[in-house]
Amino acid sequence: xxxxxxxxxxxxxxxxxxxxxxxxxxxxxxxxxxxxxxxxxxxxxxxxxxxxxxxxxxxxxxxxxxxxxxxxxxxxxxxxxxxxxxxxxxxxxxxxxxxxxxxxxxxxxxxxxxxxxxxxxxxxxxxxxxxxxxxxxxxxxxxxxxxxxxxxxxxxxxxxxxxxxxxxxxxxxxxxxxxxxxxxxxxxxxxxxxxxxxxxxxxxxxxxxxxxxxxxxxxxxxxxxxxxxxxxxxxxxxxxxxxxxxxxxxxxxxxxxxxxxxxxxxxxxxxxxxxxxxxxxxxxxxxxxxxxxxxxxxxxxxxxxxxxxxxxxxxxxxxxx
Amino acid sequence: xxxxxxxxxxxxxxxxxxxxxxxxxxxxxxxxxxxxxxxxxxxxxxxxxxxxxxxxxxxxxxxxxxxxxxxxxxxxxxxxxxxxxxxxxxxxxxxxxxxxxxxxxxxxxxxxxxxxxxxxxxxxxxxxxxxxxxxxxxxxxxxxxxxxxxxxxxxxxxxxxxxxxxxxxxxxxxxxxxxxxxxxxxxxxxxxxxxxxxxxxxxxxxxxxxxxxxxxxxxxxxxxxxxxxxxxxxxxxxxxxxxxxxxxxxxxxxxxxxxxxxxxxxxxxxxxxxxxxxxxxxxxxxxxxxxxxxxxxxxxxxxxxxxxxxxxxxxxxxxxxxxxxxxxxxxxxxxxxxxxxxxxx
Numbered sequence: 001x002x003x004x005x006x007x008x009x010x011x012x013x014x015x016x017x018x019x020x021x022x023x024x025x026x027x028x029x030x031x032x033x034x035x036x037x038x039x040x041x042x043x044x045x046x047x048x049x050x051x052x053x054x055x056x057x058x059x060x061x062x063x064x065x066x067x068x069x070x071x072x073x074x075x076x077x078x079x080x081x082x083x084x085x086x087x088x089x090x091x092x093x094x095x096x097x098x099x100x101x102x103x104x105x106x107x108x109x110x111x112x113x114x115x116x117x118x119x120x121x122x123x124x125x126x127x128x129x130x131x132x133x134x135x136x137x138x139x140x141x142x143x144x145x146x147x148x149x150x151x152x153x154x155x156x157x158x159x160x161x162x163x164x165x166x167x168x169x170x171x172x173x174x175x176x177x178x179x180x181x182x183x184x185x186x187x188x189x190x191x192x193x194x195x196x197x198x199x200x201x202x203x204x205x206x207x208x209x210x211x212x213x214x215x216x217x218x219x220x221x222x223x224x225x226x227x228x229x230x231x232x233x234x235x236x237x238x239x240x241x242x243x244x245x246x247x248x249x250x251x252x253x254x255x256x257x258x259x260x261x262x263x264x265x266x267x268x269x270x271x272x273x274x275x276x277x278x279x280x281x282x283x284x285x286x287x288x289x290x291x292x293x294x295x296x297x298x299x300x301x302x303x304x305x306x307x308x309x310x311x312x313x314x315x316x317x318x319x320x321x
Numbered sequence: 322x323x324x325x326x327x328x329x330x331x332x333x334x335x336x337x338x339x340x341x342x343x344x345x346x347x348x349x350x351x352x353x354x355x356x357x358x359x360x361x362x363x364x365x366x367x368x369x370x371x372x373x374x375x376x377x378x379x380x381x382x383x384x385x386x387x388x389x390x391x392x393x394x395x396x397x398x399x400x401x402x403x404x405x406x407x408x409x410x411x412x413x414x415x416x417x418x419x420x421x422x423x424x425x426x427x428x429x430x431x432x433x434x435x436x437x438x439x440x441x442x443x444x445x446x447x448x449x450x451x452x453x454x455x456x457x458x459x460x461x462x463x464x465x466x467x468x469x470x471x472x473x474x475x476x477x478x479x480x481x482x483x484x485x486x487x488x489x490x491x492x493x494x495x496x497x498x499x500x501x502x503x504x505x506x507x508x509x510x511x512x513x514x515x516x517x518x519x520x521x522x523x524x525x526x527x528x529x530x531x532x533x534x535x536x537x538x539x540x541x542x543x544x545x546x547x548x549x550x551x552x553x554x555x556x557x558x559x560x561x562x563x564x565x566x567x568x569x570x571x572x573x574x575x576x577x578x579x580x581x582x583x584x585x586x587x588x589x590x591x592x593x594x595x596x597x598x599x600x601x602x603x604x605x606x607x608x609x610x611x612x613x614x615x616x617x618x619x620x621x622x623x624x625x626x627x628x629x630x631x632x633x634x635x636x637x638x639x640x641x642x643x644x645x646x647x648x649x650x651x652x653x654x655x656x657x658x659x660x661x662x663x664x665x666x
Contacts, residue, residue: 015564022565026482029474033493033539036532040500040508047511104404112401121405123658128412130654132593134621135643138628139415142422147365154360185411192408216390218397239499246501248596249625274503278599296507300500307499311492 040300048294050287051078059294060084065259065280068287078291080298082261086176086271087299090251091244093180093265094187099237102188106195107221110202122196129189137253140182145254148178152266167267174256176270182254183247187240194239194314198232199225231313238310242303248274273299337386344382348374372403423644426637431645436606445637452608453623453642456523460602460619461588463527463612464534469584471531472538473573480546481568491543498536505532506597514601523612526602526619533594534587541586545579546572578660585657589650595621620646 015023051059054073062079069075109121152172159165202225210220251272257279258269277292277299284292333341352370355361361370376399384392426445432454439448475494479487509529518525549572557567573580598604603616604626611617620642627639 018565019563022563022568023482026474026477027484027486029471030478030482030484030486030490032471032475032535033490033497036535037493037497037500039512040504043508043512044504047515101404101407104401105408108401108405112398113405124409124412127651127654128408130589130650131415132595132621132643132646132650134593134595134624135415135419135647138624138639138643139411139418141628143414143418144411147363150363157360188408216394218394219390221397242499246499246503248501248503249621253628274501274596277503277507278596281600293507293511296504300504303499303501303504304496307496308492310499311495 037304041297044293044297044300048290048297051290051294055079059291060298063259063261065276065291067285070285070287073287073290076285076287076291078288078294080273080276080295082259083257083271083273083276083295084298085261086255086257087245087273089263089265090176090180090183090255090270090272091241093176094183094244095237095241097180097184098188098191098240099233101184102191102236102240103195103233105188106192106199107225109192109196110199111217111221111225125189125192125196129193133186133247133250136182136186137250140178140185140250140254144181144185145173145178148181149173152177156266164263164265167264169267171268172266174254174268174270176255176262176265176267179251179255179270179272180265182250183244186247186250187243190240190243191233191236194236195229195233198229202228231316235310235312235314238306238313242306242310245306246274246299246303248272248278251275252278340382341379344378345375348378372399376400376403419640419644419647422637422640424641426641427644431638431641435608442632442634445634445641448638450618450620450623450638450642450645452605453618453620454645455608455610456602456605456617456619456622457592459523459610459612459617460526460530460598461592463524464530464591465584465588467527467531468534468538468587472535472583472587473542473580475535475539476542476546477568479543480549481564481572494536494539497532498540500532501596502529502533502594503596503600505529506600508532509597510600518613521601521603521616522614523602523609523617526598526617527612529597529601530591530594533597534591537590538583538587541583542576542580545576545583548579549575582657582660585653585660589653589657592650592653593621593646595625598622599625620649 050073055062055078059079061081062077063082064077064079065083066077105125109118109125113121149172152175155165156167156170156172160167206224206228207220210224215223252275255270255272255275256268257271257276259271260269262269262271273295277295280288280292348371351374352367355370356367361367376396380392380396380399383395428446428449430446431449433451434447434449435452436448436450475490478484479491506529509525509532513525513528514521553571553575554567557571558564562570598619598621602619602622604622605616605618609615609617624639624642624646627635627642
């Protein structure tokens with residue numbers, strides 16, 4: 001039939017053994033992240049399934065944590081409800097404090113600061129991201145806490161009629177408010193780094209066009225730069241949220257862990273899943289350790305979801321740009 | 322003949338300068354009144370109140386002079402400068418307090434002695450953090466040995482093989498960067514310390530640190546390998562080299578300084594990690610050079626444990642530990658920056 005049609009010649013190459021070995025090794029190495037993430041999920045789940053089969057959803061919803069007597073799991077009470085709510089409250093407040101400041105700093109760095117100031121500012125912000133969390137904890141405990149306690153008293157004095165600012169027992173140290181301030185300082189560099197990048201990529205000609213139409217600098221920022229960077233800022237915020245949810249030692253030092261859900265953010269009582277794991281680890285019974293593994297699994301899944309979502313958003317913007 | 326006097330409308334007239342100065346004076350008075358009659362007190366509150374009042378007043382004056390839009394513009398500018406100051410303030414405060422408080426116990430014995438002979442209440446010229454420094458070097462060294470090859474292999478997969486899994490691997494590496502450090506510690510505790518490791522050991526700590534280090538190395542190495550010009554790879558293959566020879570003799574040597582930067586950034590990332598070490602190496606007062614036998618100490622762990630003692634002398638030691646740790650991390654960071662900056666030039 002169509003025998004005379006020209007067929008492209010199929011080229012086949014046989015890779016050499018050395019290349020096949022090389023590609024095998026590199027592929028295996030490339031899969032490490034997948035393997036490690038899988039192993040983390042499998043190990044934590046296998047070590048903690050007794051907790052979930054004993055308590056079920058109550059592990060997530062109940063607030064009490066009473067160690068068992070060492071015999072069976074059911075002689076104790078394991079629930080991370082208060083810790084989980086506490087984690088979400090402090091992380092949400094940290095985001096609330098950090099995002100406006102980080103966005104302001106990023107806008108200043110990209111569109112207001114004189115040229116000589118930009119490199120040092122970038123360097124300082126990157127430096128801030130490199131400070132170990134234990135140093136933030138130390139500073140938060142000795143320097144920030146006395147100041148923030150004073151702020152707490154003021155807020156309570158003037159705004160105490162708002163339920164969340166009321167304080168049943170007037171103790172203001174180691175509160176969710178203070179913990180969220182420390183977390184905010186820790187995540188500002190993360191959000192700023194990403195916001196700075198997307199704001200710097202804002203199309204120059206659109207900005208010039210806005211000026212040509214008579215816009216002031218702020219109007220140009222509001223109509224061109226900020227909308228351009230919105231998705232990037234959302235992604236950076238979620239990366240910061242992931243960090244805030246998983247932060248351990250810094251929060252451990254400035255937060256008083258109390259195993260009851262507490263909405264009074266100025267009160268010296270809060271919760272944090274990550275800090276609880278470190279706090280209970282030292283003198284935990286074997287069954288309790290399984291409870292901690294279960295808490296770790298919940299935290300792992302929570303941060304994984306937040307981070308995956310954040311990366312999706314960030315990647316979508318960097319492609320669009 | 323009327324002489325034409327050139328006007329300079331962009332220059333501030335004495336009248337404008339006077340109103341500006343008056344505005345600042347009003348802001349100052351308002352601040353003092355607020356401090357006097359409300360609960361606000363202290364230099365921080367004074368600065369904050371002054372910024373708020375001065376911003377509002379100068380925006381108002383600008384508005385009277387040039388209209389609402391100019392007022393908005395001035396207001397936003399003041400707000401952004403305030404945000405910058407608000408971020409730099411804690412940074413300066415952290416640096417200053419760590420240096421100031423860390424000086425007291427910064428003596429030669431801090432680097433040469435361990436804590437076996439010193440009591441917790443003892444003076445700071447007895448005992449030190451030698452066990453923590455030795456431990457940190459061992460832990461970070463081992464973690465680097467594990468994470469560097471794996472991280473570079475991940476990056477090579479993304480830049481050299483470019484297989485079907487590239488998207489998934491890049492995605493998962495980023496997800497891995499978000500794993501909370503305490504979860505990495507718990508994982509190693511359940512998989513190694515309770516299992517084949519038979520108890521706390523330096524190796525367990527190095528495993529946990531390697532998990533945290535790997536994504537940083539992989540991501541930075543990928544960026545660096547991407548910068549290797551494509552025609553170098555093609556030249557290698559055209560000379561009849563296998564892919565393996567091309568990568569080993571051309572791609573990797575070209576990217577060498579960048580790969581070192583990746584390693585240093587990874588080390589800076591893990592050198593200050595505390596939470597995973599609490600769960601895997603536990604801490605010790607004596608030098609333990611064995612990676613596989615018994616608990617050991619590390620600088621962040623030393624700071625954490627001294628702090629938990631709640632004694633003045635222990636606090637002094639904790640601050641010095643933090644100072645040494647921070648200087649270490651900042652030096653690594655500056656070195657990585659310098660290497661990276663040199664390469665792009």
